[in-house]
Amino acid sequence: MEFFTVEREGPIAYLTLARGEKYNALHVDMLGEFAEVVEELKQDDQSSIVILSGAGDGFCAGGDVSMMQDVSSPEVYDQVMDKIEAIVTGFYTMSKIVIAALHGPVVGLGLSIALSADYLIAEANAKLSMNFIGIGLAPDGGGHFFLEQRLGTHRAKQFAWQGEQLRAKEAFDFQLIDLVYEGNIHEEAKLLAEKWSRKPLQSMIATKSIYHQYGIDQLRQYLANERQSQWKLKQTADHREGVKAFLEKRSPQFNGK
Template identity: 45%
Template sequence: MSETVLLSYEKNIATITLNRPEQLNAMDHNLLTQLREKVKEVHESDAQIVVLTGAGKAFSAGGDIKTMLQSADQEGFTEIMNMIKQMMLTYYTLPKITISAVNGAAAGLGFSLALASDYIIASPNSKLAMNFIGIGLIPDGGGHFFLEQRLGPVRAKQVIWEGKMMTASEALEAGLVDAVTAEDFTDSIRQYTGKLQAAPLKALIETKSIYAEYYKPKLADFLDKETKGQSKMRMTRDHQEGIQAFLEKRKPNFKGN
């Protein structure tokens, strides 16, 4: 099994790196399995700060279409969705300060994952999209929950329905990222972690834990509802058309059924 998620430590900082650069860190079964295990490992570590990023030119292009097609049966789909649920709940409630270092595209499930962090720092060339709608699906990975947290339900619905690819500056203006770096990206992330290291981290983490404990049941409920909704959407003709159009690199012709 190839190492599709890397984990390193430096002082009190853990860095998790999605490592399928040639596939823009699209999440297949292997990557999701390893990410779940790495997040569990970080949970048990002494790290107080976690940086989540992607190798190469992207943070993550989202779920791997091949994995989606291979898990067409209900059993495979349920396994993938349960894995995503476990991983997202563990990551969201980590007793650490988390930073998504978005160094390129963050789309679909990749964007949901980025939104799960306490801070989202984007490079100027980043592109971000909750673009499930393009293949006739709904967000998963807690995308509904995280968008509502940042935008409120009305604007969250609109972002989901539009499925627009946003530039880093557009995402910043919308409140979907917390900062866009203007300098060297790696150095900028070091500056952010340096500021955190100079803060009373135990107090920061205690505040995070209060919020996480309160909202964890709501996130779990959203994840369950997303699984049920996604299961229904996978049976629609619009989804089949969306997948076919994606594979044929053309605009889908949706019929609303």
């Protein structure tokens, strides 16, 4: 694998985004590899816990700027959305407990993917944002579904609309994440997983399965709506202005069109 590493210690599998020099920003090839490794982990009978984390100075800065240009054709767009949907539904339906260990930037699609995990823990320096609106888009990767699950519809709308950045403690108070640590998040995730490995994991996984078998159809409906909506938004003047402003490192001038 070029963009990920997988290590196993007993019942624990460590899946790490390994493009740390770019804050693990996701591009087309990386998403393809991500979907493949998630499928491999689903089929892995040796592990019962998966720790998802990022190398370098952040978990994931969202979609790479190159992907904004690569998905200009409907064919490539659908391929990319297929991969994104495989990743988040893979974690959501995986017969394992998935822990997302967050630090540094956790942005956009990176946050949607993190929210597909069962348990989110964060280093105190983590900064979480669903800032699709900054480039004239709406959340994808199941972001609407996962935000609604954790925050309720009204607060989820506000969070998506404002595009605000929350530090870990604020995200915890907001009920967006489950635990905050002052120490190194990779070490803390390992200790938590080792503690859970001494619990009746099959009981925990059964509870996940009971809840998520009813949620998966709703998640897929959200994903289908996000796919359709996002393509329409990509054709707007506000999206073009948002991307242009991002590349030019300036504030966008939106006009609502």
